[in-house]
Amino acid sequence: MTLALALEQLLNGIQLGVMLFLMAAGLTLIFGVMGLINLAHGSLYMVGAFACAAVAAWTGSFWLGLIASLACAAAAGAIVELAVIRRLYDRDHLDQVLATFALILIFSEGTRWLFGDFPLYLDIPALLQGVVTLPGDASYPVYRLAIIAVGALIALGLYLLIGKTRLGMRIRAGESDREMIGALGVDIRTLYTLVFALGSALAGLAGALVGALQSVQVGMGEPVLILAFVVIVIGGIGSIKGALYGALLVGVTDTLGRFLLPQLLALFVDPSQAGMIGGAMASMLIYVVMAVILAVKPRGLFPPAHA
Amino acid sequence: MAEPVLQIDNLVKTFGALRATDGVSIDLRPGEIHALIGPNGAGKSTLIHQICGTVRPDSGTIRFAGEDIGALNTAERAQKGLGRTFQVSSLAPEFSALRNVMLAVQAKQGSSFGFFKPVMQDRSLVDPAMAILERVGLADRARLPAAELSHGERRQLEIAMALALQSKAFLLDEPMAGMGPEGSKRLTGFLDALRREAPILLVEHDMDAVFALADRISVLVYGKVIATGTVDEIRSNPTVRTAYLGDHA
Amino acid sequence: MLTRENTVNLVLALLLLVAPLAANAFGQPFYVTLATRIAILALAALGLNLALGLGGLVSFGHAAFFGIGGYAAGILSSHALSYEPMMFGLPGTVQMPVIWIVAVIAAGLVALAIGAISLRTSGVYFIMITLAFAQMVYYFAISWPAYGGEDGLSILVRNQFPGTNTMKPLSFFLVCYGVLLAGIALFALIRASRFGAALQAARQNETRVATVGIHPYRIRLTGFVISAMITSLAGALYADLNRFVSPSMLSWHMSGELIVLIILGGTGRLFGPLAGAALYVAFEFALGGLTERWQFFLGLILLGVVLFARGGLLGLLAGKAKHG
Numbered sequence: 038m039t040l041a042l043a044l045e046q047l048l049n050g051i052q053l054g055v056m057l058f059l060m061a062a063g064l065t066l067i068f069g070v071m072g073l074i075n076l077a078h079g080s081l082y083m084v085g086a087f088a089c090a091a092v093a094a095w096t097g098s099f100w101l102g103l104i105a106s107l108a109c110a111a112a113a114g115a116i117v118e119l120a121v122i123r124r125l126y127d128r129d130h131l132d133q134v135l136a137t138f139a140l141i142l143i144f145s146e147g148t149r150w151l152f153g154d155f156p157l158y159l160d161i162p163a164l165l166q167g168v169v170t171l172p173g174d175a176s177y178p179v180y181r182l183a184i185i186a187v188g189a190l191i192a193l194g195l196y197l198l199i200g201k202t203r204l205g206m207r208i209r210a211g212e213s214d215r216e217m218i219g220a221l222g223v224d225i226r227t228l229y230t231l232v233f234a235l236g237s238a239l240a241g242l243a244g245a246l247v248g249a250l251q252s253v254q255v256g257m258g259e260p261v262l263i264l265a266f267v268v269i270v271i272g273g274i275g276s277i278k279g280a281l282y283g284a285l286l287v288g289v290t291d292t293l294g295r296f297l298l299p300q301l302l303a304l305f306v307d308p309s310q311a312g313m314i315g316g317a318m319a320s321m322l323i324y325v326v327m328a329v330i331l332a333v334k335p336r337g338l339f340p341p342a343h344a
Numbered sequence: 345m346a347e348p349v350l351q352i353d354n355l356v357k358t359f360g361a362l363r364a365t366d367g368v369s370i371d372l373r374p375g376e377i378h379a380l381i382g383p384n385g386a387g388k389s390t391l392i393h394q395i396c397g398t399v400r401p402d403s404g405t406i407r408f409a410g411e412d413i414g415a416l417n418t419a420e421r422a423q424k425g426l427g428r429t430f431q432v433s434s435l436a437p438e439f440s441a442l443r444n445v446m447l448a449v450q451a452k453q454g455s456s457f458g459f460f461k462p463v464m465q466d467r468s469l470v471d472p473a474m475a476i477l478e479r480v481g482l483a484d485r486a487r488l489p490a491a492e493l494s495h496g497e498r499r500q501l502e503i504a505m506a507l508a509l510q511s512k513a514f515l516l517d518e519p520m521a522g523m524g525p526e527g528s529k530r531l532t533g534f535l536d537a538l539r540r541e542a543p544i545l546l547v548e549h550d551m552d553a554v555f556a557l558a559d560r561i562s563v564l565v566y567g568k569v570i571a572t573g574t575v576d577e578i579r580s581n582p583t584v585r586t587a588y589l590g591d592h593a
Numbered sequence: 594m595l596t597r598e599n600t601v602n603l604v605l606a607l608l609l610l611v612a613p614l615a616a617n618a619f620g621q622p623f624y625v626t627l628a629t630r631i632a633i634l635a636l637a638a639l640g641l642n643l644a645l646g647l648g649g650l651v652s653f654g655h656a657a658f659f660g661i662g663g664y665a666a667g668i669l670s671s672h673a674l675s676y677e678p679m680m681f682g683l684p685g686t687v688q689m690p691v692i693w694i695v696a697v698i699a700a701g702l703v704a705l706a707i708g709a710i711s712l713r714t715s716g717v718y719f720i721m722i723t724l725a726f727a728q729m730v731y732y733f734a735i736s737w738p739a740y741g742g743e744d745g746l747s748i749l750v751r752n753q754f755p756g757t758n759t760m761k762p763l764s765f766f767l768v769c770y771g772v773l774l775a776g777i778a779l780f781a782l783i784r785a786s787r788f789g790a791a792l793q794a795a796r797q798n799e800t801r802v803a804t805v806g807i808h809p810y811r812i813r814l815t816g817f818v819i820s821a822m823i824t825s826l827a828g829a830l831y832a833d834l835n836r837f838v839s840p841s842m843l844s845w846h847m848s849g850e851l852i853v854l855i856i857l858g859g860t861g862r863l864f865g866p867l868a869g870a871a872l873y874v875a876f877e878f879a880l881g882g883l884t885e886r887w888q889f890f891l892g893l894i895l896l897g898v899v900l901f902a903r904g905g906l907l908g909l910l911a912g913k914a915k916h917g
Binding site: 068074121124130131132134135136138139140141142143145146147149150259263266267269270274313316317320321324325327328331332335336337 | 645651653710713714716717718720721722724725726728729732733735736737738845849852853856860886888889891892893895896899900903
């Protein structure tokens with residue numbers, strides 16, 4: 038266990054955390070403002086990835102692809118909100134779960150229809166290729182550092198947006214009292230569409246960024262979605278601050294867990310067994326952490342104060 | 345004088361900077377109707393919540409039938425004999441009036457872990473429930489879903505459920521709210537008779553009902569009890585007049 | 594009492610019995626298998642309906658129990674067939690009744706643990722937490738190589754049920770059908786009982802239940818555990834049907850599917866799960882024959898049902914539910 042290795046894993050954890058934050062921020066914002074649980078969020082992640090890969094392949098530019106991913110995901114989100122989600126705000130959570138589950142099916146099969154069953158590939162742009170040397174003589178991909186930087190910027194951007202702009206004020210007011218802001222003349226419907234589109238764009242961005250690291254395929258959003266749920270449950274549903282802390286906690290715990298647990302177990306059992314058992318335990322680790330946190334704080338670490 | 349059924353000593357509850365309950369001490373004696381009045385925001389609801397167990401006080405004690413119930417949750421306090429009704433009717437809307445009361449009867453009888461006997465054929469549940477519905481005047485509406493009952497009927501149903509629990513004390517939160525003059529008169533008559541079964545702590549805004557029913561009145565303002573006494577004492581109390589009654593008395 | 598709903602229920606039950614009998618007579622075992630699949634999925638959804646329809650507990654993790662039942666069947670069977678004892682030297686078994694008991698107990702214990710934590714939350718939290726716990730079980734199953742890991746576990750020979758040859762499709766169907774009927778009867782009994790009254794009241798108004806002196810948490814936990822046990826039994830049957838335990842039985846798609854089955858048929862209705870399972874398998878079969886992208890259309894239909902036909906098939910056929 039060297040410093041280099043530990044540092045690398047830690048950075049990987051932060052990078053995963055940052056990706057999860059992009060997903061979780063959208064999810065928690067949508068829930069906080071509209072009271073809606075959205076299972077189709079993972080599909081928007083996928084849409085962003087596919088848009089980026091398709092446009093990048095077509096134009097040869099990752100950057101154009103990135104813009105496309107934001108635009109497509111936001112547009113898809115807006116369309117879905119106008120056509121379907123609007124009708125769900127007053128329904129109970131069961132209906133919302135089912136309807137958004139139906140959307141997952143529609144998005145997944147629709148994407149398969151358009152793009153076929155095989156994954157698409159997205160290359161890391163030339164500007165961000167290569168590695169950087171870290172303390173301890175480790176080399177770490179520039180691209181991953183760039184992702185971390187993007188995440189930090191977005192977190193800052195969201196903080197400024199929500200805390201310092203009028204739109205942010207309306208969002209915060211909407212979180213506290215939905216009916217009231219309507220009475221005050223704020224156009225709720227547009228606000229909701231905007232919030233949904235914003236959350237979708239963030240998810241799409243996450244998908245596009247990760248698409249260059251892994252492949253772009255149907256269903257890629259689902260494992261991430263579930264992790265994002267764990268994040269917002271830990272952080273407190275409706276809290277962006279909670280989403281940030283939760284995402285970093287989950288990202289780092291998961292990555293370090295997968296790295297350390299087999300090693301730890303190898304001290305007690307033989308290495309091949311340790312690998313298997315350690316792997317199994319590592320997969321369960323975040324859920325155990327979630328269970329422990331919930332046992333003590335059933336509404337997460339930073340539950341929003343309103344009813 | 346007999347021991348109070350409900351004894352609240354120095355109850356304090358703060359929400360941030362707001363002292364919703366500021367050292368409240370009141371008691372409820374057997375056979376009496378003790379009315380709790382006060383302007384909106386005085387902390388009446390918070391007080392009720394603390395007595396029932398939905399809100400934990402910061403300090404102070406609540407004794408019910410001689411026992412400190414501070415550590416018990418809502419269900420446990422109900423089992424001890426604390427019956428309450430709600431300011432906004434809280435019923436099982438899909439169940440009929442009969443099934444709602446049967447639920448209370450079932451709870452009173454002890455165990456809800458019976459899996460095999462259909463309740464609608466269980467006379468030990470149906471009969472007492474129908475009897476209570478007769479008593480409150482809802483017998484002919486027994487089979488209607490609670491959601492379809494009128495406002496006044498829902499009030500009656502709530503009281504029926506509290507009766508089914510054979511409560512040792514009743515906590516009624518604005519039972520007259522939303523009732524027309526006919527309904528209020530009937531309910532007033534009903535509560536008058538009810539006090540003989542168990543004392544009633546009555547939170548109310550309807551001053552006619554309060555003055556007609558109350559043995560004692562406590563006035564709550566900004567979380568503090570500023571006066572306790574008989575109807576006449578309260579009506580002539582100058583502090584109360586300025587704080588609350590205005591031109592009423 | 595022959596209400597409209599009871600009539601529909603009777604017809605559904607008879608159809609499910611008669612169709613495979615006829616198929617068998619005409620030498621079409623495929624349709625018998627299809628009917629068996631309907632019966633098993635109906636049982637799985639029936640279990641969930643106890644928690645969801647009666648109790649209002651939107652569990653997005655019931656696949657965990659479905660999978661536990663399946664793995665119980667697979668593990669016990671593989672140990673019996675290979676003559677290797679399991680942990681603590683216990684032998685495996687190929688007897689379905691024993692497998693069912695193990696499946697039910699295992700699921701009950703896991704549900705107790707999951708429920709104890711999850712039921713301290715409510716609303717969206719509950720939905721996500723049950724989802725997360727099911728994922729935990731899923732990852733555990735795929736990382737445990739001894740029982741197939743990601744590839745799943747085969748059941749080489751279908752397990753046995755005393756008095757019949759389960760390898761014959763019709764015989765196995767009748768076993769499953771019998772279990773389904775027993776499950777429906779149990780559901781009906783529970784729904785009409787004191788416990789059922791408390792559970793349904795807790796769904797409608799938790800505060801009211803506490804106010805009469807019933808602990809909502811205890812009622813819900815019990816309901817959750819019973820519900821898990823029924824779904825697990827279905828899982829054991831499912832594994833035997835396919836002679837294969839797939840980790841996908843534990844996936845959240847499966848959890849979603851179970852909820853879909855209930856909604857398609859009608860939430861809280863006695864025969865809702867059966868109607869829903871029949872519709873679902875019919876869609877899968879009919880649409881699947883037309884296009885590989887049938888799930889796209891399933892999604893559209895589901896969306897339509899949620900937005901416009903909230904009462905499900907039984908809502909359409911039998912009108913509004915009566916509660917009494």
